[in-house]
Amino acid sequence: MKALVVDDSMTIRRIVIKALGLVGIEDTAEAADGAEALKAAQETAYDLILLDWNMPNMTGIEALRAMRQAGVGTPVVMVTTEAEKLRVIEAIKAGANDYLIKPFSPDQLAEKVKNIVGSSASTG
């Protein structure tokens, strides 16, 4: 199981990576903006992408739309401060599989990941 962690904050990437360890995901890669994430997602077959929204160069939502347009079907969990219902709907319409609002506890993130990994495993 390989995950791509995308956030312009090194601190958040570190927290997310630690939380992924709680569900046994140790193989992780990092990207600091949407453009890096898009490139990485097209080059490598990740099992999961955790994606921030507000980032320089290309936002998370722009990267997500571009990934889906490019045929990248990897499950994506938005991990973001954007907490409005309209934002959640926008992300789901763009192809996000789940949504986690910052601030979050490691257990909350682990729970989301378990749900996504479980459901993607069961649907092949």
Add this chain to the structure above:
Amino acid sequence: MDITYINPFIEAVNNVFTTMLDVTPKRNGLKISDGGSSGMLLTSLVGLSGQISGVVALRFPPPTALNLASRMLGSEVTSLNDEVTDAVSEMVNMVAGAAKAKFAHDPPVELGLPTVVEGTGYKLRYPSKAIWLEVPFSSAAGDFTMEVTYNPKQGCS
């Protein structure tokens, strides 16, 4: 001026600090500020735009910034380095994000990218007639303040 708009920001500080830092901040009053400061401070700030415009700032004396960054990163940080800058940036980002969600504007208020200022005796300025509201907090990780200036667009609240 309606100062109740500060409440979502105070709730957001409590939420962010208890969830991400395991620190329960205690609010020590509320005052009007000119954005000035004395002593060495690390200030992380982020802009809000759209149906409201303004700035949210968190101001930390260095020992508090180091304590909070160490808690957030899960390892001790002993100097004001890039890790501390990044950690305090993310704190103000999360506070502003959580607060703006409570206003529930349609379309949602936009957040800028955070900036961190480090220095002694500087003043925050915002190009408007808005005033700064300052909320001092104390916590097990040290004292800090939040300052917010906020202008609703005409016809919005």
